[in-house]
Amino acid sequence: MIDPAILEQLSVLTEEEKTILGGSTAIDRALYMEGDRDVITGDKLLEAGKLITVRPHTRFIRFPKHTHDYVEMVYMASGSTQHTIGDTEITLREGELLILAQNAVQSIEPAGQSDVAVNFIVRPTFFSSVLPYLGEQDTPLRRFLIDCLTGKSETQYLLFRVSEVLPIQNLIENLLYTLLDPGRHRREIQTLTMALLFAQLMQHTDCMTVATGEQNAVVSVLRYIETNYRDGSLGKIADELHYELHFLSRLIKQRTGKTYTELLQEKRMLQAAWLLTNTARTVDEIALSVGYENISYFHRVFRQTFGVSPKNYRSCK
Secondary structure, three states: OOOHHHHHHHHOOOHHHHHHHOOOOOOOHHHOEOOOOOEEOHHHHOOOOOOEEEEEOOOOOOEEEEEEOOEEEEEEEEOEEEEEEOOEEEEEEOOOEEEEOOOOOEEEOOOOOOOEEEEEEEOHHHHHHOHHHHOOOOOHHHHHHHHHHHOOOOOOEEEEOOOOOHHHHHHHHHHHHHHHOOOOOHHHHHHHHHHHHHHHHHOOHHHEEEOOHHHHHHHHHHHHHHHHOOOOOHHHHHHHHOOOHHHHHHHHHHHHOOOHHHHHHHHHHHHHHHHHHHOOOOHHHHHHHOOOOOHHHHHHHHHHHHOOOHHHHHHHO
């Protein structure tokens, strides 16, 4: 549950909403768009020089189909809103987060007075300072951000059903504080808070939905590897997803740039490195625990990945 003081601040009727309640039947395009284009522009919503801001979603009226020239993050602080993205209908409920790429075609049904949604308006360049904190491991969220930076996102949205994930709720609340209450060093705090938020979201891919069935399939494979890296197989997850093996293999390569085997090996190496740093297990025990029965092969792959032997890696940490 969001801080009541923040919710109260976000719930105050805006002048725009008062006009709508007074009888206006359509959004004022001049507040959001330039000319006849159905593109909401960041220049209308962001002060000059700013890369990120926050504003409550305007209630009581339907927003027709539109796109954005920025990345929009919609957090449902209270109640719910009904979105159509492409051909997909989504109900965003309290505590959930929807992240939209610039090319997402969206419409929104009228929200009631208690349906308080928060729109984070983020210029894509803001994420260039966030990415270094997210590591090099390929994840749907990291790839989404990179695609947004290049303006070539194939994924229209990411939906996170995270209302029960307290660390994520706390970080969103902290981000709201930094945006609603101006203070010193805001840019640095906003960047670090966003990086922590995305790092947490990357740990909760089980709560994530992406825009297409094929993208969902790849996310399911990544989730499967996270928990089945020791003895998981592409054949097994293909059966679970009802995909033909060779099709799923090509899809993984197309969407991630890596093969299933490369993704599996990457996860095994990361887990082995963590165990070497944080436990007293022997190298042989660690090799077996991450799925390598051939200990010599484990040593060879580890050295190729990290440039040192497992023993030297442990001693350097």
